[in-house]
Amino acid sequence: MKFTVAIPLGDITPGEFQTPDAVRTMSVALETAGIDACYVTDHPAPDAKWLHANGHDALDPFSAFAFVAAATTRLRMHTNIVVMAYRNPFLTAKSAATVQLLSGGRLILGVGAGYQKAEFEALGVDFHKRGKLFDEALKVIRQAWAGGPVEYQGTNFHAAGNEPRPAPNPSPPIWIGGGSDKAVERAARWGDGWSPFYAAPTMSQLNRDTGIHTVDQLGEKIAMLQGLRQQIGKTGRFDVAIGPKARLNYGHPGGADRFLEELRGLADVGVTWAMVEPPHPSRQAYIENVQWFGEEVVARLR
The missing domain is CATH 3.20.20.30 (Luciferase-like domain)
Structure with a gap:
């Protein structure tokens, strides 16, 4: 399992995230923590x-x-x-x-x-x-x-x-986003990976309708995708990226236990990358959360 972690470059809090120093320090923190990618x-x-x-x-x-x-x-x-x-x-x-x-x-x-x-x-x-x-x-x-x-x-x-x-x-590599059957078809035909998302109440109706609701549903769509790839003769590595629903309790002992348990369930249905979005009330808090994630999730898993 690899990890792609949000880097909050879109956050417009003055001086916190959209400066050259912020990009450097957050990027280095992610790399030092052993995280594979940022998004x-x-x-x-x-x-x-x-x-x-x-x-x-x-x-x-x-x-x-x-x-x-x-x-x-x-x-x-x-x-x-x-x-x-x-x-x-x-x-x-x-x-x-x-x-x-x-x-x-x-x-x-x-x-x-x-x-x-x-x-x-x-x-x-x-x-x-x-x-x-x-x-x-x-x-x-x-x-x-x-x-x-x-x-x-x-x-x-x-x-x-x-x-x-x-x-x-x-x-x-091209990862196709979206949870619909059409997105699955596109991922099988054109992609090197598939990146679905969980449906959430704050999303648009379109995204709620096409989002993933359960791990079982996710597993069914991954199986469908792999079947489509076989039909059209696609071979080679193919990645699936989505994170557990479980919240991480950053900074607390045992705060990653449930997350790790759900991560194993995702791996069992074919997920290869976990997507994570650490809280970022400030740049320093983000860096501390990334460091904690590296110690409590990445190091423990590997």
């Missing part, structure tokens, strides 16, 4: 009502990860998630390939279809075509990374012998 999300233009109700801010993930990569040597960087339909796929390919190249191959490109209609409208993208645009982008980004000219007639673009560079080798 950030993607919201270029979120709906203001959503943002101020129960939403979350975000820095540009690729720019932010350039700073994380420069501060570390081993820590991987995981976009959770980049919405592919927001961008021309060649622009996503360029940004991801640049981080992959200059980080020494440490990017995990988590991607999704998106769910916030107001954000699509602000970015000039048809919300109702997001599935088609997502599938198209998943196909084109692989071609862009392969090296050489690309020929592709897209919905909103036409590549007629264009040659994107760099061509990263190895290319970043």
Whole structure:
């Protein structure tokens, strides 16, 4: 089991998280704790009502990860998630390939279809075509990374012998986000991993409907996914990333016991990466929680 842990670069508390020193100290704390990867999300233009109700801010993930990569040597960087339909796929390919190249191959490109209609409208993208645009982008980004000219007639673009560079080798693994059957199908066909999420009351109705509700349901979907991969001849490593529902009692003896127990249950159904979001009332509190997690979870598990 590996761990990808949220790094709160989207938190706008003045002076706490969005400074060069904050990025360095938090990134180094994660790496020192033995954590495998950190993750950030993607919201270029979120709906203001959503943002101020129960939403979350975000820095540009690729720019932010350039700073994380420069501060570390081993820590991987995981976009959770980049919405592919927001961008021309060649622009996503360029940004991801640049981080992959200059980080020494440490990017995990988590991607999704998106769910916030107001954000699509602000970015000039048809919300109702997001599935088609997502599938198209998943196909084109692989071609862009392969090296050489690309020929592709897209919905909103036409590549007629264009040659994107760099061509990263190895290319970043692509993890498909979402819990729906369609997300499972996409992950099987196009992905190197699947990153579902638990349904929660604060989510949009769409996300509540497609989120994971139980470990048994998760196991059924993983089995379905592996069956689809076999049908289309997909082989090789495939990752599944989701965290336990159990809360960690940071800073307390035995505060990780239930979490570790649930983690073993997730491993039994095929989960390979656990996603974790430590509390961060301040930068120092975040660093202390990361250190505690390294001692009480990572060290104990390994």
